């Protein structure tokens with residue numbers, strides 16, 4: 001029995017942020033090794049046109065591979081209904097579609113305003129439903145936008161309600177830009193939960209760009225959030241701030257949760273060994289994290305046994 005689901009998004013979020021293409025075999029090794037360490041959910045890639053993101057061109061092959069790993073929930077990101085169709089054909093268990101709360105960001109990123117995105121979400125939801133696939137919407141730039149600055153919390157709530165009406169089964173609040181603080185996390189989780197229901201508002205996708213990632217996790221835990229996205233080695237850094245760390249580092253997240261006595265089902269020592277696969281496949285690519293350098297606390301095993 002696990003208390004908290006750590007969802008590994010590195011093969012998608014990490015790899016799409018770097019221009020180098022990781023060889024398919026290395027991706028498979030990475031996914032298999034994380035699953036062997038006890039990770040139960042992995043976002044293996046995204047169904048975007050390969051001309052836009054050649055790093056993700058092998059996503060269908062990865063889905064087929066990951067489907068063969070027992071007990072692993074295989075997730076893919078889709079930008080639109082067309083991507084949802086490809087994901088359904090490939091056989092994913094779940095899809096996640098990013099919905100940018102900042103309309104400026106949405107227009108810049110996918111050239112769609114909010115009504116157009118909601119239409120896309122409705123279409124993707126129909127595809128997911130008929131394929132029996134779990135359908136999640138990631139409320140991205142929910143905590144602030146590098147183009148608009150502050151994003152109105154009322155707007156996030158309104159758009160979440162609209163996405164729920166369009167068929168979203170589950171929501172993630174995404175700190176795409178690393179702007180979130182713990183008080184804001186607490187507030188926004190409460191507001192979105194009140195609007196779409198606690199059973200649907202389950203996940204936080206946090207970044208550590210300004211060092212607030214784990215503080216934001218604790219705020220989420222205290223509000224009853226049960227799923228946290230993270231990326232091994234914080235791979236990919238921050239797309240908006242060259243040189244800065246981006247995604248929450250899976251190793252640090254797992255250390256904290258396990259040390260707090262929360263059950264993740266993940267063997268941290270095994271997880272730390274998986275970094276070697278990234279280091280070998282992507283030489284010179286920065287890998288982040290405190291735990292890999294500092295090592296575990298001497299009493300780590302006593303804490304996790306509690």
Ligand code: ZN
Nearest residue numbers: 013176205247
């Ligand atoms: Zn991210």
